[in-house]
Amino acid sequence: MFSLALRSLRYRVGGFAASFINVFLGAVVLMAFASLFDTAGEAGVPAADHETLTTMGYVIGGWGALIVAFGVAATLNLSVRQRGTEIGLLKSAGATPAQIGRMIVGEAAVVSVVAAVIAIPVAFFAGRALVAALVSSHQIGHATGYHFGVLALGLGLGDTFAAAGIAAFVTARRAAALRTRQAVTSATVERRGLGRKRAIAGAIFAFAGVDCAVLTATVLHDQGFVTEAVAGEACIHSAIALALFSPVLLRLVTAVIGPVVRAFGGVSGHLADLNVRQRTSQAAGVLMPVILFIGLAAGSLYLQRVQNRALAAGHAAQSADEKAVETLNLIIVGMIAVFAAVVLINLAIATTVHRRREFGQQRLIGSTPGQVLRMLSLETVVTVVTGLVFGTVAALAGVVPYSIALAHRVVPDAGWATYLAVAATAVVLTFVATLGAGGRAIERPALDAVAVDA
Amino acid sequence: MSRADTIHEPGAEALRLVSVTKRYGTGGSAVAALNGVSLTLAPATFTAIMGPSGSGKSTLLHCASGLDQPGEGQVFIGGVPLRYGSETEVTRFRRGRIGFIFQQFNLMPALTVRQNVALPSRLAGVRVDKRRCADVLTRVGLDHRRDHRPGELSGGEQQRVAVARALVSNPTLIFADEPTGALDTRAARDILALLEESVRVFGQTVVMVTHDPVAASYADSVLFLADGRIVGRLADPTAAVVAERMTQLGDEVAGRRAGRDS
Numbered sequence: 001m002f003s004l005a006l007r008s009l010r011y012r013v014g015g016f017a018a019s020f021i022n023v024f025l026g027a028v029v030l031m032a033f034a035s036l037f038d039t040a041g042e043a044g045v046p047a048a049d050h051e052t053l054t055t056m057g058y059v060i061g062g063w064g065a066l067i068v069a070f071g072v073a074a075t076l077n078l079s080v081r082q083r084g085t086e087i088g089l090l091k092s093a094g095a096t097p098a099q100i101g102r103m104i105v106g107e108a109a110v111v112s113v114v115a116a117v118i119a120i121p122v123a124f125f126a127g128r129a130l131v132a133a134l135v136s137s138h139q140i141g142h143a144t145g146y147h148f149g150v151l152a153l154g155l156g157l158g159d160t161f162a163a164a165g166i167a168a169f170v171t172a173r174r175a176a177a178l179r180t181r182q183a184v185t186s187a188t189v190e191r192r193g194l195g196r197k198r199a200i201a202g203a204i205f206a207f208a209g210v211d212c213a214v215l216t217a218t219v220l221h222d223q224g225f226v227t228e229a230v231a232g233e234a235c236i237h238s239a240i241a242l243a244l245f246s247p248v249l250l251r252l253v254t255a256v257i258g259p260v261v262r263a264f265g266g267v268s269g270h271l272a273d274l275n276v277r278q279r280t281s282q283a284a285g286v287l288m289p290v291i292l293f294i295g296l297a298a299g300s301l302y303l304q305r306v307q308n309r310a311l312a313a314g315h316a317a318q319s320a321d322e323k324a325v326e327t328l329n330l331i332i333v334g335m336i337a338v339f340a341a342v343v344l345i346n347l348a349i350a351t352t353v354h355r356r357r358e359f360g361q362q363r364l365i366g367s368t369p370g371q372v373l374r375m376l377s378l379e380t381v382v383t384v385v386t387g388l389v390f391g392t393v394a395a396l397a398g399v400v401p402y403s404i405a406l407a408h409r410v411v412p413d414a415g416w417a418t419y420l421a422v423a424a425t426a427v428v429l430t431f432v433a434t435l436g437a438g439g440r441a442i443e444r445p446a447l448d449a450v451a452v453d454a
Numbered sequence: 455m456s457r458a459d460t461i462h463e464p465g466a467e468a469l470r471l472v473s474v475t476k477r478y479g480t481g482g483s484a485v486a487a488l489n490g491v492s493l494t495l496a497p498a499t500f501t502a503i504m505g506p507s508g509s510g511k512s513t514l515l516h517c518a519s520g521l522d523q524p525g526e527g528q529v530f531i532g533g534v535p536l537r538y539g540s541e542t543e544v545t546r547f548r549r550g551r552i553g554f555i556f557q558q559f560n561l562m563p564a565l566t567v568r569q570n571v572a573l574p575s576r577l578a579g580v581r582v583d584k585r586r587c588a589d590v591l592t593r594v595g596l597d598h599r600r601d602h603r604p605g606e607l608s609g610g611e612q613q614r615v616a617v618a619r620a621l622v623s624n625p626t627l628i629f630a631d632e633p634t635g636a637l638d639t640r641a642a643r644d645i646l647a648l649l650e651e652s653v654r655v656f657g658q659t660v661v662m663v664t665h666d667p668v669a670a671s672y673a674d675s676v677l678f679l680a681d682g683r684i685v686g687r688l689a690d691p692t693a694a695v696v697a698e699r700m701t702q703l704g705d706e707v708a709g710r711r712a713g714r715d716s
Contacts, residue, residue: 267576271565278564278603361560364521365619366549366574368542446541447521450560 016111018075018346023115023164024122025342026068029335031123031156032130033060038149039131049140052324056134056331063332065159071339073167075346076108078285080175082354087175097176104175108168116160123156124148139324194247202244209238209394213401221405225325228402231303232329235398239295242390246284246291250276253386265378268371271362272378283383286347286434290384290426293340294391298422300333302399305414310406341429348433352376356441360449369442376438377431384430388423395419467533468497468627468659469518474527476513476682487513488524489682497626498657500650502670504696505679506704511663512631514679518661519552519629520544532626549578553620557632559612561604561619567591568600571618578623590618594648610641617648621658628652630662634669646672667696680707 033056039045040053080087087100095103131146194202212234220227242249258273265272276283304326311318318326359372403412441449476488487510495501505511516522518529520536529536531551538544561570571591572582591597594614604612613633620628630649634642650672652658662673670676671693678686680703688699 267579270576271573274569275564358562361562363541363545364554364556364560366545366577368545368577370542371577445522447516450556450558 016079016107018342018350019072019079019108020111020115021342021346022068022071022075022339023112023160024119025338026064026071026163027116027119027156027160028123028126030061030064030068030159031119031152032126033057033064034154034156034159035123035127035146035148035152036130037151037155038147039127039144041149041151042145042147045144046141049144052134052140053144056324056328059328060331060335061155061159064335065163067336067339068160069163069166071343072108072112072164073170074285074289074343076104076167076171077174078347078350080104080171082350101172101176104172105165105168108164108171112161112164112168116157119160120153123152127152134327137323137327139320139327194245198244202241205237205241205244209234209236209241209397212237213397216398217401217404225321227405228303228307228325231398231402231405232300233398234401235295235299235303235394238397239292239299239391239394242295242394243288243291246287246386246390247280249390250280250284250287250383250386253389254280254382257382257385261378261382265374268374269378271375272382275375276379276382282351283379286344286351286430287383287387289340289344289347290387290430291391291394293337293344293426294387294422295394295397296336296340297333297425298392298419299395299398300329300336301418301422302395302412302414303402304329305418306399306403306406306412309413313407337425341425344426344429345433348430349437352434352437353441356449359438359441360446363442363446364450372442373435373438376434380431380434384427387426387430391426392419392423466496467494467530468499469493469495469661470530470533471514471518472528472530474514474517474524474529476510476517476522476524486682488517490527491679491682491684492527493677493684495659495661497659498653499675500653500660500673501662502673502676502691503661503663503679504665504667504670504676504700505685506700506707507665509679509707510682511679513682515629515631515661515663519554519627520548521554549574550580550623551625551627553623553625553628555613555616555620555628555630555633557635559604559609559616559636561612561615563604566601566603567596567607567615570604570615571622574619574623580623587618587622590622593621593651594618595644608641610637610644613637613641613645614648617645621652621656624656624658626659628658628660630660632663632665634664634666642666642669665700667691667693667700670696678703681710 036053036057040050040057045053090100090103091097127148128146131140131144134140135142135144212230216227216231216234220230254273254276258277261269262273263269307322308318311322362372363369399412400410403409407413471491471493473490473492474488475486475490477484477486479485489510491510491514503511503514513522517524520529520531520538523538531547534551536544536547562573565573568587568591571587575582588597588600591600594617596611596614596618599607599611604615607615613636617633620630628649633645633649637645646669649660649662653660653674660673662669664670671691673691674689676688676691676696676699677684678688678699685703686699688695
């Protein structure tokens with residue numbers, strides 16, 4: 001099955017590009033931060049610097065692996081789902097579920113190894129830039145020299161492969177579970193509702209999110225870093241919970257704005273509404289990174305603002321530790337934002353490109369290219385509105401309790417500009433990726449588009 | 455084109471092709487899929503187009519229906535020349551004039567049977583006539599399945615939905631590209647009977663590409679195509695005669711190709 005994996009990789013390099021980018025970026029970040037351990041381990045590094053460097057390494061190493069695993073899982077899963085027919089054919093030709101699983105893990109392994117190896121030199125320079133930034137912001141001393149060594153490679157690569165491995169394993173299990181008939185027929189009769197595991201996971205994260213939010217505003221309201229960290233977790237857990245519930249949320253929002261889209265969108269609105277209702281799981285795929293992106297980016301940025309405001313109100317300056325925490329926060333937010341954006345763009349493009357045939361069919365039976373694009377835009381509107389609403393809910397889950405704890409006010413006095421910037425980024429990314437791919441999908445003659453994967 | 459060609463008696467012709475040529479590829483490697491094909495089909499006729507693989511059958515259908523643009527020549531639908539502007543213009547022209555039935559059904563998976571049938575009208579911005587949809591679905595025997603989705607139907611049923619979709623806007627011309635190619639004998643017979651009924655009862659004109667002599671025997675006449683040219687016409691075909699003619703044609707083409715290659 002490994003040789004088959006190699007052949008299928010060579011045949012469809014494009015399909016794996018997103019997984020590749022995810023692993024590559026992940027490996028760069030994880031190795032760059034793991035190199036902080038190497039740097040801290042050098043002889044003559046002061047104890048304070050040692051602590052700053054290792055703390056940062058641990059925090060980013062842990063969160064980073066989680067983010068990378070999520071990103072790779074999302075992209076791999078998509079590439080497998082799109083090859084449902086191919087997998088069905090393999091099965092009907094006699095491949096066992098275990099063989100399918102090995103093929104997918106094999107593909108993921110090749111992609112991961114290539115991406116990680118290419119990432120090594122990039123990670124070296126990224127790590128050096130990181131240490132330089134820490135020095136220039138006075139978080140570590142000038143004397144501490146950069147070192148990229150065994151720990152950077154060992155921990156960074158180990159982390160990357162573990163994340164990619166988990167993602168591949170989960171995807172392979174899912175692909176192997178596809179029933180042959182189901183995989184071969186083009187029928188898209190999709191399962192309604194959430195899977196049981198997903199619902200349970202969602203409920204656990206939702207509970208954790210609410211728990212953290214309540215703790216932030218009550219018993220932990222004056223615990224300094226702990227308060228901030230718990231508030232941050234309220235955002236993260238809520239965002240994950242809402243992302244897991246995204247098909248349900250999308251259905252809810254569609255029930256409300258679907259009729260509006262229908263009323264104002266004409267036939268394109270009618271089709272958009274039907275499509276979102278019928279293939280909630282595809283649309284929800286794009287929704288997940290939108291919720292995560294808005295929830296985590298807006299959440300973290302506003303937590304930081306609330307804190308800075310509170311300090312300013314008390315006429316206190318930021319301490320060195322507070323400065324370090326801010327740096328860490330911003331790095332994590334940046335990382336999450338970049339990964340969510342990569343996943344978002346990838347999902348938006350892949351989902352749209354995958355519908356090339358459907359768009360072709362639609363054109364053959366009398367839809368103009370303009371009608372197809374309008375339909376796609378309106379579908380995206382529904383997804384983006386849902387993402388904005390629930391991403392904002394996730395952000396507020398941490399920000400409101402933190403504002404209550406620090407400033408004794410429910411609505412943080414922190415301005416709208418940052419939120420608008422985050423929201424606008426999510427909206428622009430989703431629309432540009434979806435409509436860009438849609439435009440390209442309808443560029444070729446409808447007859448060709450229909451013949452492509454018939 | 456001479457002036458005389460543009461003057462026509464309305465209703466006297468459903469489809470006319472005037473020296474339609476279509477080449478694929480460029481330069482020396484260009485292959486002519488259609489080589490100066492001219493034909494006229496009267497309204498309310500059922501014509502089958504047959505020919506060996508690569509004879510240009512599907513290309514002919516695509517050019518005649520506006521799905522593809524010929525390199526040279528002209529196509530008239532009901533006497534009106536097909537103009538090749540943007541895809542949007544051609545699509546608007548096709549609406550209400552042309553129905554198309556594909557081998558692979560091409561139903562929209564997210565839509566129910568009824569929504570699929572109503573889609574062309576909706577796309578054209580015409581009010582959906584619910585009665586007409588129901589009538590057409592009853593005619594293809596699927597009114598009881600109207601709220602199912604294509605994935606829940608058999609191949610034969612899906613193709614009947616596609617036929618209903620092609621019929622609902624009451625087009626003058628119906629093109630069918632191997633409509634029975636993916637169906638079993640029984641389902642194929644249902645589809646052919648529906649097409650025949652469209653011609654006999656509703657006066658529509660059907661042009662069907664097929665490689666099945668039995669399917670062709672439902673037509674009033676069969677046009678034989680080889681290497682992008684019309685090489686014969688057979689009126690009141692029977693399956694046996696069509697099969698014999700096809701075997702002959704296959705041998706001729708193979709002989710010509712072998713001679714050309716050596």
